[in-house]
Amino acid sequence: MDRIVVDKELNLLSSEDYVFVGRKSNVFRKYREKAGMYVGKVAEIPENSDYFGKKVLVDSISPHAIFICGMRGSGKSYTLGVIAEEIALKNDAVGVIVIDPMGIFWSMKQKNKVESEKFTLEEWGLTPQGIKSVKVFIPKGQTKEAPEETWDKIFTIRPSELTVEDWCLTFDVDRFDVMGILLDRTIECLKNGYVTKKGKFVEGKAKDYSVEDMIHVIENEKSILSHEKGFKSATRRALIARLKGAKNWGIFDEKGTELKDLSKRSQISVIDISFLEDNVRALVVGTLARNILNTRKIVSRQEASGVLSSMIGGIPVTWLLIDEAHILVPGGGRKTAASDALLEYVRQGRQPGCSIVLATQQPSAVDSRILSQTDILFCHKLVYGDDINAVVRRMPSEMPRMFKNREFIQNLPIGMAIIGDKQEETSRSFLVAIRPRISQHEGRERQPIFEIDPDVMKENVKNIICEKYKKENKDALEKIVEMVNEDYNLNFRLEDILQELREEKRIEDKEEIMAGIETKKQAIEEFTEIVEIPKEKEIKPKVEPKLKELNFRKALVIYGDVDREKIYEIANKNRKKRLFKEGEKLDTCHKLYYPIFRVLFDYFPEKGDYVNLSCLIDGLTGEILRKNKKIGRTRGLRDLIPLKEDEMNFMIYLIKRENVTQIEIKNEMKLNTNKIKSLLSSTMQKGLVKIDKKGKFEEIKPLGDYKILWNPKDKKINFDYVVEEEFLDVDTIIRETITENEISKALKIWGKAKIWKIERLYYPYWIVYYSGEKPRVEVFDGVYGQKDEYTKNMIRHRI
Ligand SMILES: Nc1ncnc2c1ncn2[C@@H]1O[C@H](COP(=O)(O)OP(=O)(O)O)[C@@H](O)[C@H]1O
Ligand SMILES: [Mg+2]
Numbered sequence: 001m002d003r004i005v006v007d008k009e010l011n012l013l014s015s016e017d018y019v020f021v022g023r024k025s026n027v028f029r030k031y032r033e034k035a036g037m038y039v040g041k042v043a044e045i046p047e048n049s050d051y052f053g054k055k056v057l058v059d060s061i062s063p064h065a066i067f068i069c070g071m072r073g074s075g076k077s078y079t080l081g082v083i084a085e086e087i088a089l090k091n092d093a094v095g096v097i098v099i100d101p102m103g104i105f106w107s108m109k110q111k112n113k114v115e116s117e118k119f120t121l122e123e124w125g126l127t128p129q130g131i132k133s134v135k136v137f138i139p140k141g142q143t144k145e146a147p148e149e150t151w152d153k154i155f156t157i158r159p160s161e162l163t164v165e166d167w168c169l170t171f172d173v174d175r176f177d178v179m180g181i182l183l184d185r186t187i188e189c190l191k192n193g194y195v196t197k198k199g200k201f202v203e204g205k206a207k208d209y210s211v212e213d214m215i216h217v218i219e220n221e222k223s224i225l226s227h228e229k230g231f232k233s234a235t236r237r238a239l240i241a242r243l244k245g246a247k248n249w250g251i252f253d254e255k256g257t258e259l260k261d262l263s264k265r266s267q268i269s270v271i272d273i274s275f276l277e278d279n280v281r282a283l284v285v286g287t288l289a290r291n292i293l294n295t296r297k298i299v300s301r302q303e304a305s306g307v308l309s310s311m312i313g314g315i316p317v318t319w320l321l322i323d324e325a326h327i328l329v330p331g332g333g334r335k336t337a338a339s340d341a342l343l344e345y346v347r348q349g350r351q352p353g354c355s356i357v358l359a360t361q362q363p364s365a366v367d368s369r370i371l372s373q374t375d376i377l378f379c380h381k382l383v384y385g386d387d388i389n390a391v392v393r394r395m396p397s398e399m400p401r402m403f404k405n406r407e408f409i410q411n412l413p414i415g416m417a418i419i420g421d422k423q424e425e426t427s428r429s430f431l432v433a434i435r436p437r438i439s440q441h442e443g444r445e446r447q448p449i450f451e452i453d454p455d456v457m458k459e460n461v462k463n464i465i466c467e468k469y470k471k472e473n474k475d476a477l478e479k480i481v482e483m484v485n486e487d488y489n490l491n492f493r494l495e496d497i498l499q500e501l502r503e504e505k506r507i508e509d510k511e512e513i514m515a516g517i518e519t520k521k522q523a524i525e526e527f528t529e530i531v532e533i534p535k536e537k538e539i540k541p542k543v544e545p546k547l548k549e550l551n552f553r554k555a556l557v558i559y560g561d562v563d564r565e566k567i568y569e570i571a572n573k574n575r576k577k578r579l580f581k582e583g584e585k586l587d588t589c590h591k592l593y594y595p596i597f598r599v600l601f602d603y604f605p606e607k608g609d610y611v612n613l614s615c616l617i618d619g620l621t622g623e624i625l626r627k628n629k630k631i632g633r634t635r636g637l638r639d640l641i642p643l644k645e646d647e648m649n650f651m652i653y654l655i656k657r658e659n660v661t662q663i664e665i666k667n668e669m670k671l672n673t674n675k676i677k678s679l680l681s682s683t684m685q686k687g688l689v690k691i692d693k694k695g696k697f698e699e700i701k702p703l704g705d706y707k708i709l710w711n712p713k714d715k716k717i718n719f720d721y722v723v724e725e726e727f728l729d730v731d732t733i734i735r736e737t738i739t740e741n742e743i744s745k746a747l748k749i750w751g752k753a754k755i756w757k758i759e760r761l762y763y764p765y766w767i768v769y770y771s772g773e774k775p776r777v778e779v780f781d782g783v784y785g786q787k788d789e790y791t792k793n794m795i796r797h798r799i
Helices: 025-031 076-090 105-109 115-123 164-171 178-192 211-220 233-247 278-304 339-348 385-394 406-410 454-468 474-488 494-503 511-530 545-550 564-573 645-657 662-669 673-685 740-750 789-798
Strands: 004-006 018-021 036-042 044-046 055-059 065-069 095-100 134-139 153-155 268-272 318-322 354-360 376-379 416-421 430-434 552-558 585-603 611-618 625-627 631-633 689-694 697-702 723-729 753-771 776-781
Touching (some): 018 036, 036 076, 044 430, 065 385, 076 105, 076 318, 076 354, 076 430, 095 105, 095 278, 105 134, 105 268, 164 178, 164 233, 164 278, 278 318, 278 339, 376 385, 385 406, 454 474, 454 494, 552 585, 564 585, 585 740, 585 789, 611 740, 645 740, 662 697, 673 689, 740 753
Parallel strands (some): 018 055, 065 376, 095 268, 095 318, 134 153, 134 268, 318 354
Antiparallel strands (some): 036 055, 036 430, 376 416, 416 430, 552 723, 625 631
8 A cells, every 4th residue: 555644633533443534423432343344444644643454434324425536447337336335244224226338237246356466465364255145137028138147127217207308408408398388298197097088087196197198198288189289299209209108218117126126125126227318327326315304204204103004115215426526517507317416315305315326437527516425535536637536625614735636636646535524523635545355346447349440540639629729728738638549549648639730730839828827836835925915814704613503504605716815926926016115915805606697588580499597687787697718797788778679679679770860760761750759759759769860861879888698599698607505694795686577687688588496606706905005995706806997887886
């Protein structure tokens, strides 16, 4: 084992030969090391203690949300397997369900046969052993394809377990599209009974309906077929085609696998979803997670009141282990049929005893709301900056400076991880060497599917890189090249590709892209030498923790990584300096949260399909947020919000058209002279329009300087941002002044946009006070760190 010295104190809940992660001290007092999962050994030498080499035990008595991340091949699935083994060996009171998207966990039944690991196992004092309690479930439709020795039981779900939203997300249709509505109606008919076009009444089935039954309703139900109130035949056909396709997923059955067969004491149920498409995988996991949570909520209530009937039909405390989780719960506002269910599972699962272990190679691509619930985190080797940042941000206990260094995480050896938890007894995160597996880890590598011609492939890669070169940073480009290399077993290097592109004059030599990251790093390093950062304590007045807690509110916040350290750096750079006199001093910085509405809407363009879009609206001005290089706002939209519909249309026309005569308005807007007169007089009264005399003609134009984005699909509106839930000090929140009604009016500028959800978010800003001859205040954006005059003007008197 490597010996890494970490010059920072480490204190853990520990005994003579082990340390604990995730165990509460009262549980420890009562149970000592019972049901502690032996995942590995402390692999660092801390400054103060003799922890090195001690066993690391992870608690399995309290419920946990454990997160394992690392690049491909770093040992995530292996660690997940160690956890499964440990529960099987140490805790027979819980049920374990492993979601296996790679089809690798069936081999847990066999003992570890890897030659090279035999010796290590011996060193660790472990004996190879198969886990007999493993049962592998595969979807009903895959029994022919999967080799017999790799599975035990069939897995199915009842169509009745799916909500309309589940169907819609899996079919990728909008919930409020006609097809969504037809689905809703179909399910309702099946539940409550319905009348066929021939007048026959068919009784409702509470749970046991099949996909076939659903199709039957669409083909025969009276009101669905009705000419006036029914659905078009194209819609019906389209839905039937999808339902028929769904039958081929091979997962449906009227009876469905009972949850109590999946979550069973002393059984490790592996659900092999490797045969399914991503959307169907999400559906399977979503329904399962929902089911476990709901069942456990009922059972735990009964357990608490001592009702024994819950033992029958109920399920035990359950651990859900999910590999490759980013596919199921992606971030960036993308939603799958697993998103809501898993989010609820992690948020509400503790109390009813639902634990979860998620593994992913791309922590930055996982829904941050799920990540934020993590209480134990394993971080294996990672290479990309945004992934590393995501982990550094989320580590539940403090990370020593040394670990935060990108290169440190980039160079973690396979099977080594930084581990951290939320327990008070744990002073910081530390290094753990994961133990070898006692059962067989299959870890099947994906084989290249085709024999490919490297030259052809290279040309493809060059095309992609050429296209992305301007838009993406080096990390992102590296990622592309690495993905290709791994998937096709090739050996390209980004530098070579770029060189060739340069030689072919396909890209300009934009060194700054490559250098950007370096200079940034340098800047930070330089800064740390010259500027003293006031300690948190010195800035914040001390408040009794209890009192303070009362003043906190849970809120959705747009994530920004401008932390206190960074803002001091930025604020310092913005200090006014003087040649001979003393310059300005930086007084204090504090954070404020600016109200922003996130509006989710469906847009029906004149041409083309409808799309599901979102935008952010300033909660004080009603202007739409836009992003070019920095965040800005539309201009003048707030003037249009109070207008009546015809006035608004008139204004929109004038803004788009500029300088028109009455005659042109008459022809182009198809309005009569009286109507134009009345519109002109009302908008002029409101100070929105003016008339310029140009010789014989009168030119009509908007008075203000409007900057409005006319296409709701514009990239400047649909930019990326991460939203996470946080507890905010109420005193730092600025209250919005725009109402929901005003928001829906603002969106009228886009014509056919139908709002289906409005959420309140908060945007972080740093308020910086400078003292000196003339004290001043500046406002900096908490996401991009840029000076923001607009916001400064808006909140001037609010701070
Ligand atoms: N703790 C460990 N001890 C020994 N070998 C390991 C360990 N972790 C991973 N490995 C090796 O690395 C390989 C890849 O690990 P795996 O967990 O499958 O990667 P991934 O992170 O992609 O899920 C395994 O097949 C195994 O050979
Ligand atoms: Mg894996």
